[in-house]
Amino acid sequence: MNSEWKTTACPYDCPCACSMLARVNGGNIELRVNPANKQCSFICAKGRRFIKRINDPRRLLHPLMRRGADWVKISWDEALGLWAEKISAAVKDCGPLSVMSFASAGSMTFSKQLIPAFYAALGGFTKTKGTLCSSIGSAGLKESTCGFGVPYVPLEDISTARGLLFWGRNSRHTQPQMAPSLAALRRGGGETACVEVSLSATAAQSDRFWRISPGGDWALAAWLCRRLVDDKRDCRGWRARVVNHGEFLRVLHNADMEWLLAQAGLSEETAEEIYRWLLSHYPVVHIPAYGAQRYLHGDMQFRWIFALAVLCGGFEDARAGLSFSKDEGELFPDGIFKESSNIRRFGVTTWPAELLKAEPPVRVLNILCANPAQQSPDSRLIEEALAAVDFKVCSEVFMTRTAELCDLVLPTSIFLEEEDWIGGYGHSYISRNERVAAPRGECRSDWETYGALAERLGLDLDMRGLFSQMGTDDLRRRPPPRGIAEPLSLGRTMLLEALRLPCAAAGDDAAAAENTGGTPAPRHRSLGAVHQRAKYRRSGVVYGADRQSAGKILSGEKDSGRRQGAHSLRQRRGTYHARGDRPLPRGRYRLGDAGAAGTKQADLRIRGTGEGRALRGVFYNSRKDVTG
Incomplete structure (x- = not known):
């Protein structure tokens, strides 16, 4: 006997939270899309798996x-x-x-x-x-909104924007239910663009795609802020909302623009193209990725992207704001x-x-x-x-x-x-x-x-x-x-009375205490300063590794013996640096605890980077395939 259809929604930690209709049919569960939620057009494989999960013989049924x-x-x-x-x-x-x-x-x-x-x-x-997911970026955004919360732009507003800029967000895989809003944006003459470290599925389907160095999002955002102010194309009302606009402007004017582009890994020609695209597609919604904040300077990544959204008029038009999350x-x-x-x-x-x-x-x-x-x-x-x-x-x-x-x-x-x-x-x-x-x-x-x-x-x-x-x-x-x-409208959180914009560069020591539980190190440095990180940028820097102990490269594909000396690693403020100035040879390496049995589960692949070699690997709490 069939029961009536009832409303439910997927409880997974996913931004889609797809609303569904469900019923029991002959002892089995049936699921279908809830037509009342216009943003949900299908049920993914993980959601459909609940049909079998509820009657799985492995379920715990008793204490x-x-x-x-x-x-x-x-x-x-x-x-x-x-x-x-x-x-x-x-x-x-x-x-x-x-x-x-x-x-x-x-x-x-x-x-x-x-x-x-x-x-x-x-x-x-x-x-x-x-x-493990979003605390660093959220901490930066809460500081930027003077404690108000994390900005969010409803999908209904995104549908009517003229531009949407993904800062590393691969929505095709991580939020596929955005597709109707993106299609509506394009039907209205808008475009989607993507700033990414690689050609993701979302980048491949965007109207524009620009490749950026991992962790360099903040530098591009800072460069764009400076251009908007210099060309007087910034939204004029933003100063009245920002409590530290004078200090922010001084930092911008002292910025070394060439150094910013070097941190972003972009040519001036490419940066100019992004700048022109922003100006010609107002209002633009900025959507940063969860991966973009999984650096020791992840809070600054989000604070600078937020600053760009503010200068682009995010406090006046919600469709020009930054969208990350919300508190239901x-x-x-x-x-x-x-x-x-x-x-x-x-x-x-x-x-x-x-x-x-x-x-x-x-x-x-x-x-x-x-x-x-x-x-x-x-x-x-x-x-x-x-x-x-x-x-x-x-x-x-x-x-x-x-x-x-x-x-x-x-x-x-x-x-x-x-x-x-x-x-x-x-x-x-x-x-x-x-x-x-x-x-x-x-x-x-x-x-x-x-x-x-x-x-x-x-x-x-x-x-x-x-x-x-x-x-x-x-x-x-x-x-x-x-x-x-x-x-249910949750408000347009970019429409705030008080904002605070960043007045520092993103340094290696900008650890977010809310995510690591540690004490944040000083991070207020001039935008024009050449950080210690630049010294090691070509010889290799690994972000997001285990900060509890120093590490060593223990073995390689071509050499089963220990690689130490110039090729060992040392810990410096939570960041691993390659010892010595000469480049590491190409190959695969293993990062392990000094003095501990076994090795960490993190492979290091040595790849060519032009003027030397850089370490490349995947680590806990790090953006995908982070390169120093």
């Missing part, structure tokens, strides 16, 4: 407790009792900071944002700060998403090392929507950190590697089995997520699990009451959609 090398099925009552006992003991002995939460983006339903209310009622906790949580009633004021934060990439030396120690670790043992840097160190924690709990759909390392594993439901809300950070829709099928086995949603744990601990928390507020007519700006996704 499991580790007993030696075996797993034993226990009841929810036993699981909650054991969990509460461990938390109570940890809080009594070491305080609430001995309880840590590691949560990521395995499911993006809004109810996951209610979980911090549990820790607020507990009196505090330890958590990670930043993300602002649609919900004030106070529904609660967080404790007593929080200890570990960096998202450094938390294992910080946990191992933390005081008070982490006694209980709760993991949900995450699989750090397989998805985060340095899995060996992560396993060491997990082993040091007395009691570990993982809420999961399948027995992942992280779940295998825990003491208690709890079965969680998937979005087709839940009532919830889902929004997208790449479009202006929010979907009511209706329950399509009953949860399998003893699966529960995460908010139900933490609500039950709060009751077992006797905490002053009504999790069900908080959840019910999400479905009331208190949803701001318009009543909540009933059964069909409706477009």
Whole structure:
């Protein structure tokens, strides 16, 4: 027997967040596109995989407790009792900071944002700060908007712009549902252009494509800002909105334009072509890539692109602004998403090392929507950190590697089995997520699990009451959609009263503390300064590598022996430099920890760069195929 079609949306960490209609047909799930969301024209392979995922025989259906090398099925009552006992003991002995939460983006339903209310009622906790995805760029944009938030341009506005400039964004692969907006832009006589390090699928389909050096986006943006000001083609009203316009202009006027182009890897002729294109296609939407901010100077990358958008009139016309992401949580009633004021934060990439030396120690670790043992840097160190924690709990759909390392594993439901809300950070829709099928086995949603744990601990928390507020007519700006996704305008965040533009160049030491968890090094240097990086640019610089220890090139394809001396690496402010001035020979190399057994999982390929050799490789938290 067929059930009725119900509205839901894909919960993956993807800007599309495709709205779908789903139903149960003969015991199987059927999915189709929701016609109410005009930006969703198909369901991708990952989304269609949920049809089989919900009935996968490998799904966890009951709470499991580790007993030696075996797993034993226990009841929810036993699981909650054991969990509460461990938390109570940890809080009594070491305080609430001995309880840590590691949560990521395995499911993006809004109810996951209610979980911090549990820790607020507990009196505090330890958590990670930043993300492996977008924290560096977001930090730069929040600073540029004087704390307001991250700019966003709705796809509906992009459709009517005259130009769209991708700064490394490969939307054809990472946000394919932008296609209708790009087609509408072209029908209106507009063009799309792409600044990229290689000919991506998006670059190949754009009307214009310019190749740039990895990490050189900020330099091109700064060069374009200078040209706009010198030619008096900048939008005249921007100075009234910028709190530091005098300092910004002084920095621009002192800029070494040739040096900027050298950092961008562009000829003056190519830069002039980009400049003319910007002028002839106003308004232009600027869309930076996630990869463009995965450098130690990633915040400056975004701040300079934002500055260019401001000078191009982004505060006057939303279609001339910068679009990166948005916070759908602002649609919900004030106070529904609660967080404790007593929080200890570990960096998202450094938390294992910080946990191992933390005081008070982490006694209980709760993991949900995450699989750090397989998805985060340095899995060996992560396993060491997990082993040091007395009691570990993982809420999961399948027995992942992280779940295998825990003491208690709890079965969680998937979005087709839940009532919830889902929004997208790449479009202006929010979907009511209706329950399509009953949860399998003893699966529960995460908010139900933490609500039950709060009751077992006797905490002053009504999790069900908080959840019910999400479905009331208190949803701001318009009543909540009933059964069909409706477009909800989240505002045009470029229309701000106060902006702050960058007054420094992007240096190698501009580490973003929000992403690394470390203390940011000084980064305010003159745009005309020749950084230490230039000295090593031809002999090889590797960005985004593991910053915990110095590295050495251990072996090569042509020489199985150790390559040291002039070809070893040394660490300098989080950046790896090739020792010596002579170029490295062509070949493949392995980067490993000095004094550690084994090698890092990062290949170095030596490629010709004209006047020498440069290291080329793929590293944690780095833009694809980064070249120094």
